[in-house]
Amino acid sequence: xxxxxxxxxxxxxxxxxxxxxxxxxxxxxxxxxxxxxxxxxxxxxxxxxxxxxxxxxxxxxxxxxxxxxxxxxxxxxxxxxxxxxxxxxxxxxxxxxxxxxxxxxxxxxxxxxxxxxxxxxxxxxxxxxxxxxxxxxxxxxxxxxx
Amino acid sequence: xxxxxxxxxxxxxxxxxxxxxxxxxxxxxxxxxxxxxxxxxxxxxxxxxxxxxxxxxxxxxxxxxxxxxxxxxxxxxxxxxxxxxxxxxxxxxxxxxxxxxxxxxxxxxxxxxxxxxxxxxxxxxxxxxxxxxxxxxxxxxxxxxxxxxxxxxxxxxxxxxxxxxxxxxxxxxxxxxxxxxxxxxxxxxxxxxxxxxxxxxxxxxxxxxxxxxxxxxxxxxxxxxxxxxxxxxxxxxxxxxxxxxxxxxxxxxxxxxxxxxxxxxxxxxxxxxxxxxxxxxxxxxxxxxxxxxxxxxxxxxxxxxxxxxxxxxxxxxxxxxxxxxxxxxxxxxxxxxxxxxxxxxxxxxxxxxxxxxxxxxxxxxxxxxxxxxxxxxxxxxxxxxxxxxxxxxxxxxxxxxxxxxxxxxxxxxxxxxxxxxxxxxxxxxxxxxxxxxxxxxxxxxxxxxxxxxxxxxxxxxxxxxxxxxxxxxxxxxxxxxxxxxxxxxxxxxxxxxxxxxxxxxxxxxxxxxxxxxxxxxxxxxxxxxxxxxxxxxxxxxxxxxxxxxxxxxxxxxxxxxxxxxxxxxxxxxxxxxxxxxxxxxxxxxxxxxxxxxxxxxxxxxxxxxxxxxxxxxxxxxxxxxxxxxxxxxxxxxxxxxxxxxxxxxxxxxxxxxxxxxxxxxxxxxxxxxxxxxxxxxxxxxxxxxxxxxxxxxxxxxxxxxxxxxxxxxxxxxxxxxxxxxxxxxxxxxxxxxxxxxxxxxxxxxxxxxxxxxxxxxxxxxxxxxxxxxxxx
Numbered sequence: 001x002x003x004x005x006x007x008x009x010x011x012x013x014x015x016x017x018x019x020x021x022x023x024x025x026x027x028x029x030x031x032x033x034x035x036x037x038x039x040x041x042x043x044x045x046x047x048x049x050x051x052x053x054x055x056x057x058x059x060x061x062x063x064x065x066x067x068x069x070x071x072x073x074x075x076x077x078x079x080x081x082x083x084x085x086x087x088x089x090x091x092x093x094x095x096x097x098x099x100x101x102x103x104x105x106x107x108x109x110x111x112x113x114x115x116x117x118x119x120x121x122x123x124x125x126x127x128x129x130x131x132x133x134x135x136x137x138x139x140x141x142x143x144x145x146x
Numbered sequence: 147x148x149x150x151x152x153x154x155x156x157x158x159x160x161x162x163x164x165x166x167x168x169x170x171x172x173x174x175x176x177x178x179x180x181x182x183x184x185x186x187x188x189x190x191x192x193x194x195x196x197x198x199x200x201x202x203x204x205x206x207x208x209x210x211x212x213x214x215x216x217x218x219x220x221x222x223x224x225x226x227x228x229x230x231x232x233x234x235x236x237x238x239x240x241x242x243x244x245x246x247x248x249x250x251x252x253x254x255x256x257x258x259x260x261x262x263x264x265x266x267x268x269x270x271x272x273x274x275x276x277x278x279x280x281x282x283x284x285x286x287x288x289x290x291x292x293x294x295x296x297x298x299x300x301x302x303x304x305x306x307x308x309x310x311x312x313x314x315x316x317x318x319x320x321x322x323x324x325x326x327x328x329x330x331x332x333x334x335x336x337x338x339x340x341x342x343x344x345x346x347x348x349x350x351x352x353x354x355x356x357x358x359x360x361x362x363x364x365x366x367x368x369x370x371x372x373x374x375x376x377x378x379x380x381x382x383x384x385x386x387x388x389x390x391x392x393x394x395x396x397x398x399x400x401x402x403x404x405x406x407x408x409x410x411x412x413x414x415x416x417x418x419x420x421x422x423x424x425x426x427x428x429x430x431x432x433x434x435x436x437x438x439x440x441x442x443x444x445x446x447x448x449x450x451x452x453x454x455x456x457x458x459x460x461x462x463x464x465x466x467x468x469x470x471x472x473x474x475x476x477x478x479x480x481x482x483x484x485x486x487x488x489x490x491x492x493x494x495x496x497x498x499x500x501x502x503x504x505x506x507x508x509x510x511x512x513x514x515x516x517x518x519x520x521x522x523x524x525x526x527x528x529x530x531x532x533x534x535x536x537x538x539x540x541x542x543x544x545x546x547x548x549x550x551x552x553x554x555x556x557x558x559x560x561x562x563x564x565x566x567x568x569x570x571x572x573x574x575x576x577x578x579x580x581x582x583x584x585x586x587x588x589x590x591x592x593x594x595x596x597x598x599x600x601x602x603x604x605x606x607x608x609x610x611x612x613x614x615x616x617x618x619x620x621x622x623x624x625x626x627x628x629x630x631x632x633x634x635x636x637x638x639x640x641x642x643x644x645x646x647x648x649x650x651x652x653x654x655x656x657x658x659x660x661x662x663x664x665x666x667x668x669x670x671x672x673x674x675x676x677x678x679x680x681x682x683x684x685x686x687x688x689x690x691x692x693x694x695x696x697x698x699x700x701x702x703x704x705x706x707x708x709x710x711x712x713x714x715x716x717x718x719x720x721x722x723x724x725x726x727x728x729x730x731x732x733x734x735x736x737x738x739x740x741x742x743x744x745x746x747x748x749x750x751x752x753x754x755x756x757x758x759x760x761x762x763x764x765x766x767x768x769x770x771x772x773x774x775x776x777x778x779x780x781x782x783x784x785x786x787x788x789x790x791x792x793x794x795x796x797x798x799x800x801x802x803x804x805x806x807x808x809x810x811x812x813x814x815x816x817x818x819x820x821x822x823x824x825x826x827x828x829x830x831x832x833x834x835x836x837x838x839x840x841x842x843x844x845x846x847x848x849x850x851x852x853x854x855x856x857x858x859x860x861x862x863x864x865x866x867x868x869x870x871x872x873x874x875x876x877x878x879x880x881x882x883x884x885x886x887x888x889x890x891x892x893x894x895x896x897x898x899x900x901x902x903x904x905x906x907x908x909x910x911x912x913x914x915x916x917x918x919x920x921x922x
Contacts, residue, residue, distance in 0.1 A: 014600070015696055015755035023754075044600070122479060122549075123442075123500040134492050135549070139485045139758030 005034070007114075007142045025143030027109075028079070034099040036081075038067065038116070040138075058118070059095060062087030067094025068117040068132055071144070075112030078102050078146055091129040094118075101146060113141040183222040184245065186253030188213045188233055190577070191460065197257050198578045199621035200235035208672050208726045212624045215581065233257065235583075258460065286356065288869065288882055291396040291405045291429075291914065294328075294348045294356075298376065302776035302792040303360050303734070305811040309899040311401055311434050311907060312446040312475050313345040317897065318360055319736060320772050320796040320810050321373025324687045327363070329377045331454075331467045331521045333538030334367070336567040336593065340687045341603075342899060347471040347517035347542070348378055349450040351394060351407035351427035355379045361736060362717035364660040364682035365631035368589055368613050372682040372715050373738075380467065383421030383456045387413040390920030400886075400910035401444070402504070403431035412920075419458050426451040432506045433476075437892045437908035441900075442479040442502030443509055448472065462526045471517040476508040480903045482549045485758025486854075493855045493902050510547040510557035517542050531576035531585075538569040548601065561599035568592045584618030595688070603695060604688045605643035612636055617662075629664035629678075637685045643692055654691065656712045658683040672726045678719045686710040690744050690765040696755065703753040703760040704746060710767060714741045728782045735775035743770035745800065745807065748851050768802035772810075786822040791815065797847060805849040812845040812860065812896050823870075833870035839863065845896045855902055861893035882914040 005028070011021035028034065040054035058065050069081035079101050083092040104110055118138035121127040188200040196217020203210040204221050206229070211219040213235075224247060231243040231253070238257040245251060289297040295306040295314030307315040307322055318326050328335040328346050338344045356378055363371040384390065389412040396405040407427030413420050429448040434441045452469035479502065483489045520539040525532055541564070548560040573587035590612045597606055615633035622628060634657070641652035664678035693706040721734035749762040774796035781789050793815035798807030818838035825831045845857040867884040890909040894901040 009756065011754075011756055015757070021754050021756070123502070126500055132491075134480075134483050134488045134495075136483075136485050136488050136757055138756055139487060140756065 007144075009140050009142070023140065023142060025113075025145065027145040028099070028101050030078070030101055030103045030146060032101050034101075035096070036099055037096045038094070040118075055095065059093075062093045063089050063091070063127065064121045065094075065137075066092060066119050066121070066127060066129070066132075067097070068115075068119065069094065069097055069099075070115040070117070072113045072115055072141070074110060075114070075144060075146060078104055078110065079114075079144070081114070089127075091127060104146060110146040112144055112146070114144050116140050116142060181223045181225060182247055182250050183220060183224065184229070184231070184247065184251045184253065185218065185220045186251075186255055187217045188219065188235070188255045188257060189217055190238075191256040191258045195577065197235045197238060198581050199583060199619065199627060200233055200238070200257065203232045203234075205230045205232065206727050210668060212621060212627070212668065214621075214624060231255075286354075287880065287916065288867070288884075288914075290394060290916070291350050291407070293350055294346050294376070294378070297350070297356065298358060300792070300816070301358050302732070302778045303774075303794045304358060305794075305814070305897060307342060307809075307897045307899070308895065308906075309343045309345075310441070310444045310446075310475070310478060311403075311431065312444075312448075312473070313343055315339075315342070315345055316376055317811055318358065318374035318376075319738070319774055319794075320798050320807075321738075324370055324684060326373045327367050327371040327375045329367070329375060329379075330519065331378070331380050331469070332523060332536050332571070333519060333521045333540065333569060334370075334567075334591075335519075336540055336565060337515070337517055337542040338544055338563060338565060340689045343477075343513070344515075344544070346376075347473070347515055349425070349427055349452065349469065349471055350429075351405070351409075351450070352378075352425060352452060352469075353381045353392070353409060353423075355381060360734075361678070361719045362660075362662070362680040362682035362715060362738070364635075365615055365617060365633045365662040365680065368633070369611065369635050369637065369658070369682075369684045372684060372713070372717075380423075380454060383423055383454060383465070384411050384413055385419055385421055385458070387415040387417070388920060390918070392916055392918045394914065394916040396912065396914045398431070398910055398912050400907050401431045401434045402506075403429060405429040405431075420456070422453070422455045424451075424453050430506065433502065433504050434907045435504075436905045437890045438905070440502045440504045441904055441907070442500070443476040443507075443511070444478050445506050445508050446473060446475040447508065448474075460527070463524065465521075465523045467519075467521040467523075469519045471519075472515070474508055474514045475512060477511040477513065478900055478903065479509075479511070481900055482511050483903075486752075486760055487758055489854055489902065511549045512547050512557065514545045514547075515543070529577070531574055534571075534573045534575070536569075536571040536573075538567070538571075540567040540569075541565070542567075546599075546601075559599055560601035561597065561603060563595060563597045563602075563604070566594045581621040582618055584616070586616045587614070589613045589615075601695065602644075603693065605641055605692050607639055607641040607688055609637060609639035611638070625668040625670070627666040629662070629666070631662040633660045634658070635660070635683070639685070639688075641688070641692065652691070652708055654685065654708075656685040658712060658714070672724055674723045674725070676719070676721045676723070679716065680719075681714065681716050683712050683714045685712045686744055686765075693765065696760055702746075703755075703762045705749070705762060705764045707765050710744060710765060711742055713744055713767070715739060715743075730778070730780040732776070732778040734777075736773070738772040740770040740772070742767040743800070743807075745770070746852075768800050770798065770800050770807060772796060772798045772807075786824075788820045788822070790818045790820070800849070806847040808849050808852050809897065810845065810847065812857070813843040814841065816840045829874060830870045830872045833868070835866075835868045837864070837866045840865065842895065848896075857896045858894035858901055861891060861895075863891055863893070864888045878918050880914075880916040880918070882912070884912040884914075886910040886912065 005026040007026045008024045013019045042052045042054050044050050071079040082098050083094040084098055085093045085096045087093045117136050119133040120135040120137050121133050188197045190197055198215055200213040201210055202219045213219050226247050229245045229247055233241045233255050241255055241257055293314040295316045298304045298316050299306050303319050305317045307317050315322050324340050330348055335346055337347050359375040361374055363375045367375050391410040394407050409425040411423035427450050432445050434444045450471045454467040456465035483492055518541045522537045525534040543564050545559050545562045547557040569591045571589050573585050575585040593609045595607050613633055613635035617631035620628045636657040638655045643650040660681045662680035667675040669675055690710055691706045691708050693704040697704050715738055717738040719736045724731040744765055744767050746763040747766040749764050752759040753762045776794040779791045795813045796810050798810040800807055818836055820834055820836040823833035840863045842860055844860040848857050865886050869882040872879040887909050892905050894905050898906055
């Protein structure tokens with residue numbers, strides 16, 4: 001029986017609304033390996049409420065997208081994230097990833113953040129697997145406690 | 147010998163006869179030291195009453211007289227020769243009289259009250275076209291086909307807030323958008339002008355006269371004319387049946403643009419006093435080129451048309467004007483960044499990292515605008531004066547398409563705004579009462595805005611506004627004209643803001659008085675002085691009240707404030723002019739004080755969205771002051787060599803925080819040298835060659851904490867143009883060839899919305915050919 005941890009970012013009225021987004025993070029154990037995935041959902045309210053799975057769109061246009069997972073200091077010394085899936089050109093995509101943690105020095109819980117960025121590459125050929133684009137569709141800091 | 151005597155007799159005879167003729171002529175023709183005078187009266191053509199206060203200017207002497215109570219004027223001490231009299235008066239059509247002076251002359255000049263046009267009183271009545279506030283016929287033709295903003299850039303005090311080659315918003319003395327008013331065919335142009343990327347929807351090819359009134363003009367034009375007014379006045383319709391027209395074609399090298407227009411005008415045979423004009427124009431442009439690269443997705447397209455009809459007699463007139471403006475504009479791909487982090491990275495790079503291929507395709511992000519205008523006017527001249535009424539109907543339809551994730555799918559529309567504006571203006575210009583001329587008027591406006599889309603910048607609203615004004619001019623003696631005006635306005639706006647699933651109602655009502663006092667003083671020896679003090683106001687605009695979202699391309703989260711109140715200003719203006727045939731000087735200065743100036747102010751906490759953290763800005767009110775001036779010098783060095791220098795400075799300060807205001811134009815100066823080329827082969831006439839240089843300083847007065855990048859460095863551009871009026875095979879051809887930014891200078895203008903992302907466009911060659919036909 002494996003534990004499942006979910007971190008969420010929810011913006012109830014979208015980027016133009018006055019309500020602030022709600023971000024919930026997770027607590028990770030030391031010296032563990034986690035297999036992760038990301039889901040993107042868009043909810044529309046109006047005449048007909050609907051929920052659209054944006055993740056499929058990103059997967060279909062994988063050659064134009066890439067997720068970057070960056071643990072921020074001080075967590076970066078104890079946590080690493082590696083992207084495991086690839087797009088049609090063989091370059092990393094990031095819908096699935098692996099998180100590895102190592103034991104800390106002190107026993108106190110360490111608080112930090114995991115920065116998640118979805119880069120969009122408009123012009124073909126600019127995605128090289130390493131560099132972020134200038135068009136970030138997603139840029140979120142998830143609070144992580146180790 | 148006999149032959150010789152006959153010849154000699156013949157010569158003698160001819161000599162005697164010529165001598166007799168010569169004597170006869172000499173009796174009337176003056177010797178060098180005898181002088182003559184021109185006297186006359188200026189009367190109203192309908193009532194034969196004297197037109198008090200009319201200005202009579204004698205060229206080439208360059209002096210003027212103002213007609214007094216009797217309607218009389220006099221010029222004395224004139225030598226024989228050719229003269230021209232220019233007679234002008236507020237509310238009347240200008241008259242020009244050519245005189246071949248060989249003796250004392252007495253004239254009776256009849257002026258007709260303005261017909262066919264529903265034109266407003268030009269309050270500063272004695273302004274000359276050459277003084278720079280009105281573009282001359284020649285200047286207009288040189289710029290025909292460019293956006294309104296670009297055309298006006300050459301008037302001192304006017305700069306441009308630019309978003310690429312197709313969106314250029316005029317800035318008058320540092321103020322723009324909802325702080326200036328654009329009048330098109332007598333109707334105030336309403337097209338979401340609060341948006342920095344929303345350019346005025348005016349056909350660049352329409353045959354119009356363009357006039358700029360700098361400074362507060364709320365008394366005449368209502369709320370919103372705090373910085374000035376740009377009047378785009380369609381030229382008078384023809385009064386006869388002759389078919390005339392103009393075909394023009396322009397090419398621009400920088401974005402491989404082709405623009406063309408066809409205009410036809412005429413009347414109906416046997417139906418004198420009736421005129422019509424039809425016009426259609428279009429533009430298609432590809433991506434712009436900076437000195438280094440192609441600016442991706444900056445192509446645009448435009449299709450416009452208009453139809454005008456009018457009938458006028460000396461006593462009344464009716465006119466209808468209908469126009470359509472349609473455009474599709476690509477927004478520079480490199481300007482569409484995600485978060486603040488992205489923007490900072492782009493600025494550090496200095497130029498978009500992607501290389502774009504040139505093309506004419508317009509993809510998302512893009513905007514489409516359709517603007518329809520119907521203006522109906524009528525006037526009646528009676529014993530009391532002239533009554534004018536004007537009805538305006540406008541529909542502005544603006545859509546924005548956001549960046550596409552999947553280019554194979556059609557572009558998704560993120561926002562659509564439809565703005566319907568109906569206006570009614572009634573004005574009575576009374577016949578002169580003693581030395582006083584003037585008018586009283588009423589305006590009413592109804593405006594409805596409805597929006598659609600998931601990224602709405604502003605909510606729906608319905609607003610009503612009305613105003614009444616009185617404006618009088620009094621002539622004192624021959625040299626002084628006083629003006630005074632007062633106005634009262636009310637406005638009421640009901641807002642329906644959608645918040646998740648609820649509608650939030652808001653109501654904003656304002657009322658305000660405005661006033662103006664002015665003085666025009668003919669100091670003699672061709673000097674004149676204009677001074678004025680005027681108040682202006684405007685209610686807060688919908689975006690200032692209700693914005694709540696990220697402004698694309700600026701990576702700023704803008705928040706409105708529903709509690710904002712109206713902005714008020716007091717503007718003091720002074721200008722000194724010299725106008726002689728060889729030299730013209732204008733020195734103007736102004737101080738514009740604002741109470742409740744609405745501006746974006748940085749907030750301490752950023753706003754979080756899915757694409758990152760954005761610095762938050764909120765619309766707040768404070769006291770502000772704008773101070774500045776312009777200097778224009780024109781000097782005719784030789785008969786064929788003219789020089790012209792225009793320069794302007796503006797300093798804007800938030801007087802509460804003592805910080806400079808954001809987005810003020812930098813100091814600038816433009817110097818032009820024009821050489822009139824001699825006619826060539828009889829076929830090429832009125833040719834000229836001009837070289838000009840524009841120098842713009844770095845904006846060193848910018849507020850702290852409000853900008854991602856420091857204002858760009860100053861720059862200098864070199865431009866040239868050559869023009870001629872050719873007659874080839876009986877057809878007149880006006881040809882203009884211009885080279886802009888000849889040295890392909892790499893620069894960024896502080897007022898360019900793309901300055902974070904890219905340098906401004908590089909070298910541009912422009913070829914304009916106009917074919918007037920039917921004898922203009």
